[in-house]
Amino acid sequence: MSxxxxxxxxxxxxxxxxxxxTRRLALSGxxxxxxxxxxxxxxxxxxxxxxxxxxDEQEAVAEDVLLxxxxxxxxxxxxxxxxxxxxxxxxxxxLRVEVSDHxxxxxxxxxxxxxxxxxxxxxHIVSRLAQDWGTEIRSSDKTVWLEVRSPLGx
Numbered sequence: 001m002s003x004x005x006x007x008x009x010x011x012x013x014x015x016x017x018x019x020x021x022t023r024r025l026a027l028s029g030x031x032x033x034x035x036x037x038x039x040x041x042x043x044x045x046x047x048x049x050x051x052x053x054x055x056d057e058q059e060a061v062a063e064d065v066l067l068x069x070x071x072x073x074x075x076x077x078x079x080x081x082x083x084x085x086x087x088x089x090x091x092x093x094x095l096r097v098e099v100s101d102h103x104x105x106x107x108x109x110x111x112x113x114x115x116x117x118x119x120x121x122x123x124h125i126v127s128r129l130a131q132d133w134g135t136e137i138r139s140s141d142k143t144v145w146l147e148v149r150s151p152l153g154x
Contacts, residue, residue: 019091019092020089020090020091020092021048021089021090022087022088022089022090023040023044023087023088024085024086024087024088025037025040025085025086025087026084026085027082027083027084027085027086028082028084029082030077030081030082033073033077033082033083034070034073034074034077037069037070037073037083037086037099038066038069038070040086040088041065041066041069041086041088041097042066044088044090045062045065045066048090048095049152050062050065050095050150050151050152053151057151058151058152060151061148061149061150061151062151064129064148065095065097065148067125067129068097068125068126068129068130068146068148069086069097069099071122071123071125071126072097072099072122072126072144072146073086073099074122075099075107075122075123075144076099076100076101076103076144079103079105079107080101080102080103080142081101081102081103082101083099083100083101084100084101084102084141085098085099085100086098086099087100087143090150091150092150092152093149093150094131094147094148094149094150095147095148095150096145096146096147097145097146097147097148098143098144098145099143099144099145100141100142100143100144101141101142102140102141103141103142104137104139104140104141104142105142106135106137106142107123107135107144108123109123109124109127126146129148130146130147130148131146131147131148131149132146132147133145133146133147
C-alpha cells in the first residue's frame, strides 16, 4: 500500500508513531552512502535489541529492514542525486524508516513489473516487505517512508 501524507499543522510529520526513539543520519552525495546507511541502521537495530536475533522471525525482519533501507537509499541515489537524511523511529510496536532527498517528485513503481528484467524492483520490494509506505512532499524536498512491525512482540 502506498499513501501520501504531509506535515501536520504543528510541524510534526504526519503518521509518526508517538514515543520511542528517533535516530537521524545527515547525508550528502552518493559515494558509499548505501553502506553507511545500512551500518547506521544495523547499529540502531542492535541498540534496540532487534539484533542479534533471538529467533528466525526476528532475524528475517531485521534483514528485511536492512534491505528496505538499501532500496530507499539506492532510489534516492539514482533519481535524486543522493539522500539528504536517513531517519529511524522505533517504538515498541513498529519501526519507521524515512529517506529524504531534494527531488519533490514522488517515486513511481515501474509498470509493468517484469521480475526477469534488471532494475525497477525497489518499490515492488518495498511494497511486499513493508507494512505500509508512502511519500511526504515539502516544498522542493520529499521523504519516502516505510513502516515494519516490531518482531519483539510489543
